[in-house]
Amino acid sequence: MGLLTILKKQRQKEKEMRIxxxxxxxxxxxxxxxxxxxxxxxxxxxxxGFNIKTLEHRGFKLNVxxxxxxxxxxxxxxxxxxQTDGLIWVVDSxxxxxxxxxxxxLKQLLVEERLGGATLLVFANKQxxxxxxxxxxxxxxxxxDSIKTHHWQILPCxxxxxxxxxxxxxxxxxxIASRVFTLD
Amino acid sequence: MSDLxxxxxRMLAKLNARNQKPSSxxxxxxxxNTPEKQFNDLKMVVEQALDADPIDFQAVAAGLERLQELxxxxxxxxxxxxSRKGSQALAQLRKRVDDVRKDVAPTKSFAFxxxxxxxxxxTAPNTVVNPTQPISAPAMNCLADNQTGLxxxxxxxxxxxxxxxxxxxxxxxxxxxxxxxxxxSTLHLVxxxxxxxxxxxxxxxxxVDDCEDVTLVVACQQLRMHxxxxxxxYMHVTSGAIIERCRAVRVAPYSLRGxxxxxxxxxxxxxxxxxxxxxxxxxxxxxDKPSPNWSQLPIDxxxxxxxx
Numbered sequence: 001m002g003l004l005t006i007l008k009k010q011r012q013k014e015k016e017m018r019i020x021x022x023x024x025x026x027x028x029x030x031x032x033x034x035x036x037x038x039x040x041x042x043x044x045x046x047x048x049g050f051n052i053k054t055l056e057h058r059g060f061k062l063n064v065x066x067x068x069x070x071x072x073x074x075x076x077x078x079x080x081x082x083q084t085d086g087l088i089w090v091v092d093s094x095x096x097x098x099x100x101x102x103x104x105x106l107k108q109l110l111v112e113e114r115l116g117g118a119t120l121l122v123f124a125n126k127q128x129x130x131x132x133x134x135x136x137x138x139x140x141x142x143x144x145d146s147i148k149t150h151h152w153q154i155l156p157c158x159x160x161x162x163x164x165x166x167x168x169x170x171x172x173x174x175x176i177a178s179r180v181f182t183l184d
Numbered sequence: 185m186s187d188l189x190x191x192x193x194r195m196l197a198k199l200n201a202r203n204q205k206p207s208s209x210x211x212x213x214x215x216x217n218t219p220e221k222q223f224n225d226l227k228m229v230v231e232q233a234l235d236a237d238p239i240d241f242q243a244v245a246a247g248l249e250r251l252q253e254l255x256x257x258x259x260x261x262x263x264x265x266x267s268r269k270g271s272q273a274l275a276q277l278r279k280r281v282d283d284v285r286k287d288v289a290p291t292k293s294f295a296f297x298x299x300x301x302x303x304x305x306x307t308a309p310n311t312v313v314n315p316t317q318p319i320s321a322p323a324m325n326c327l328a329d330n331q332t333g334l335x336x337x338x339x340x341x342x343x344x345x346x347x348x349x350x351x352x353x354x355x356x357x358x359x360x361x362x363x364x365x366x367x368x369s370t371l372h373l374v375x376x377x378x379x380x381x382x383x384x385x386x387x388x389x390x391x392v393d394d395c396e397d398v399t400l401v402v403a404c405q406q407l408r409m410h411x412x413x414x415x416x417x418y419m420h421v422t423s424g425a426i427i428e429r430c431r432a433v434r435v436a437p438y439s440l441r442g443x444x445x446x447x448x449x450x451x452x453x454x455x456x457x458x459x460x461x462x463x464x465x466x467x468x469x470x471x472d473k474p475s476p477n478w479s480q481l482p483i484d485x486x487x488x489x490x491x492x
Contacts, residue, residue: 025408
């Protein structure tokens with residue numbers, strides 16, 4: 001039995017996953033996290049630092065890290081890369097002005113070695129706003145089709161209404177589980 | 185044979201002396217209480233060792249190492265600001281040590297020195313892609329159906345109409361006074377100079393980017409100001425405003441004469457929750473001292489505005 005097998009068995013027993021939520025400021029990372037967790041989303045302020053939540057979902061224990069997206073905080077993102085199973089990249093679909101910033105930041109993340117094993121879920125958030133980009137358009141702008149290093153998926157969602165949040169997280173869990181907990 | 189033993193024991197004595205000298209100096213100082221004091225004491229030990237003649241590089245190296253350890257130990261409890269401050273101080277000290285070492289004839293006999301070159305955590309490479317570099321992408325520049333606004337202009341006195349629930353962008357304006365006739369969904373202000381912008385309650389967020397000498401009268405859920413200076417902001421913000429790379433921001437509560445009573449309700453804002461006096465500065469993470477980048481506008485200096 002190799003070391004990898006032992007490690008896998010260990011994690012399988014705990015059924016624990018580490019999920020990192022990143023994206024530009026005002027993308028809706030904290031709102032997604034709180035909405036998913038059934039909390040009040042009316043009073044969310046821009047995140048100065050980070051939020052951590054441990055959620056139980058479908059028998060899995062999800063350690064979710066939501067790190068602030070302001071420019072001055074982005075250099076700290078790398079401190080959270082270690083051991084990440086899933087990366088949720090949140091896009092403000094209505095923020096046309098900064099869509100290129102968004103693309104650049106995501107590309108920088110994907111070359112990170114420490115995120116190498118992570119599954120990528122892109123949430124095209126704020127679909128409730130009129131004039132927001134469709135998920136298909138965002139897929140093209142972010143050039144997702146060129147990603148060969150990660151399993152990825154893009155879904156339109158609205159943190160405000162909760163649309164598609166569950167579907168997205170379910171897909172993420174399934175994909176991680178199929179990679180990490182494949183021993184059954 | 186006895187010669188060899190003799191040399192061996194002398195060498196051992198020398199090595200012991202080496203090991204003890206720095207560690208005793210360090211241990212004595214690490215007894216003290218706060219991490220900050222420990223840090224400063226250690227820093228002083230290193231600086232003293234640097235000033236000594238001849239320079240005690242062993243003590244310097246041990247001191248630097250202990251400083252790095254202290255920083256990593258405390259990183260969990262320190263605020264991000266303090267820990268960044270610490271690693272900056274350490275990086276500076278390292279640089280000084282390197283400079284001094286270059287001046288003094290380099291003694292290359294001790295192989296572990298390389299360790300001191302490890303960079304401070306903050307200086308990790310980040311230069312592969314420059315995210316601020318503008319790349320032409322026509323798709324992004326064209327306005328979508330729900331976007332409207334004003335771009336370029338000087339000495340304008342305008343009231344923007346047909347902007348209800350739209351994404352409004354005002355950019356590259358100087359010496360102008362712009363009013364919004366209706367409640368937009370989002371409001372972006374980019375590159376304004378000496379302008380006044382007056383708006384009824386905005387449904388979601390207001391962004392201010394690269395503005396100078398601007399007076400802003402807004403109500404919104406979130407207000408984000410980046411890279412701007414000399415802003416007077418009369419605001420009603422339900423979930424807190426933030427500034428980043430901003431200076432001389434003054435804040436006051438929103439007051440707009442002629443606003444109908446249901447203007448807040450119409451866009452889903454809480455009329456009774458206003459956090460105008462709570463601004464988070466992302467460049468100022470020390471919780472114990474207020475940020476020097478923003479202040480409250482003195483009551484006597486506050487102006488009044490009306491909707492028309």
